[in-house]
Amino acid sequence: MPSHRVTIISARGLTKSYGRTQALSGVDLDVRQGEIFGFLGPNGAGKTTTIRILLDLIRRDGGEVNLLGHDPRTAGSRLRADIGYLPGELTMGSRRPARELLTYYGNLRGGVHPTRIAALADRFKLDLDKPVRGLSKGNKQKVGLVQAFMHDPQLLILDEPTSGLDPLLQQEFLAMVRETRAEGRTVFMSSHVLSEVQEVSDRAAIIRDGRIVATEDMDALRNRVAREFTVRFGAELPAEEVERFRAEGNVHDLVVHGTTLTCTMHGSPDALVKLAARHTVLMLNSEEPDLERLFFTHYNNSGTDSEGAERDAAA
Numbered sequence: 001m002p003s004h005r006v007t008i009i010s011a012r013g014l015t016k017s018y019g020r021t022q023a024l025s026g027v028d029l030d031v032r033q034g035e036i037f038g039f040l041g042p043n044g045a046g047k048t049t050t051i052r053i054l055l056d057l058i059r060r061d062g063g064e065v066n067l068l069g070h071d072p073r074t075a076g077s078r079l080r081a082d083i084g085y086l087p088g089e090l091t092m093g094s095r096r097p098a099r100e101l102l103t104y105y106g107n108l109r110g111g112v113h114p115t116r117i118a119a120l121a122d123r124f125k126l127d128l129d130k131p132v133r134g135l136s137k138g139n140k141q142k143v144g145l146v147q148a149f150m151h152d153p154q155l156l157i158l159d160e161p162t163s164g165l166d167p168l169l170q171q172e173f174l175a176m177v178r179e180t181r182a183e184g185r186t187v188f189m190s191s192h193v194l195s196e197v198q199e200v201s202d203r204a205a206i207i208r209d210g211r212i213v214a215t216e217d218m219d220a221l222r223n224r225v226a227r228e229f230t231v232r233f234g235a236e237l238p239a240e241e242v243e244r245f246r247a248e249g250n251v252h253d254l255v256v257h258g259t260t261l262t263c264t265m266h267g268s269p270d271a272l273v274k275l276a277a278r279h280t281v282l283m284l285n286s287e288e289p290d291l292e293r294l295f296f297t298h299y300n301n302s303g304t305d306s307e308g309a310e311r312d313a314a315a
């Protein structure tokens with residue numbers, strides 16, 4: 001991605017404490033126009049706090065923010081019209097039907113055509129006639145997503161957007177995010193689920209204990225992440241066949257127990273799949289590491305030096 005693109009989100013040295021809890025200890029971010037930018041971190045890392053500061057929903061203790069060319073502290077409602085925001089915790093106690101609530105939100109942003117609301121609701125399989133208060137968590141999340149997308153904002157800021165969505169709707173959501181990018185608009189989304197960010201993002205920042213520990217192109221992150229594979233064969237493998245697996249450059253930690261082989265791999269599983277296909281495969285399973293493991297295996301030593309991690313990723 002060309003680095004000369006317009007910067008849509010810039011944050012420098014953001015700090016925030018809640019009493020004795022230091023939630024952010026100097027967060028820097030640069031998000032460029034037309035990219036999908038993932039914001040990854042385990043629970044309590046500071047994602048929601050950062051997002052709320054970006055939108056001036058809470059006040060920062062220190063640092064600078066620029067969103068679409070403005071400081072959100074002073075830009076007021078004009079800036080809000082160019083942003084779609086999905087909060088991490090939706091409080092929707094209204095007795096009104098979703099259609100009415102969404103029309104009301106749309107009017108606050110200068111009006112959104114009813115057919116646009118209906119089309120988005122249709123994609124998410126949301127019933128617009130039910131009172132919002134009685135909706136399930138997942139259906140409330142859909143209302144939140146429709147209100148974030150419906151006015152076609154230049155910038156979408158989404159806090160844990162797939163929380164509560166079933167897998168098919170997660171895919172629908174990711175498709176919408178890609179369409180947004182194709183129109184040159186920008187998406188910033190937080191998540192603690194590595195796979196969804198990996199699937200859709202161009203770049204991601206990883207936050208841990210209130211600091212950005214890495215900002216990476218997703219291709220670089222994909223290669224850093226070791227996935228665990230388990231293959232169960234129809235019969236025990238001859239020793240020389242096991243050696244073929246062991247000889248593959250990106251196969252590590254290989255263990256064979258009876259008919260079951262486990263290993264970890266970086267990058268593409270192509271070689272493993274082709275070797276396995278020489279035999280009868282009863283089961284093949286691949287698990288991604290959770291974020292915590294990724295942090296401990298890859299970022300522990302690089303500590304808080306995000307430039308160092310970027311250098312490593314480029315190497």
Ligand SMILES: Nc1ncnc2c1ncn2[C@@H]1O[C@H](COP(=O)(O)OP(=O)(O)OP(=O)(O)O)[C@@H](O)[C@H]1O
Pocket residue numbers: 018021022023041042043044045046047048049050088192
């Ligand atoms: N209103 C608050 N009062 C006190 N502490 C808070 C408040 N909000 C957040 N914190 C603390 O600040 C830190 C960062 O929290 P934050 O909600 O930003 O993390 P997060 O990455 O969004 O986590 P999650 O994925 O669980 O939503 C945590 O230690 C949290 O307990």
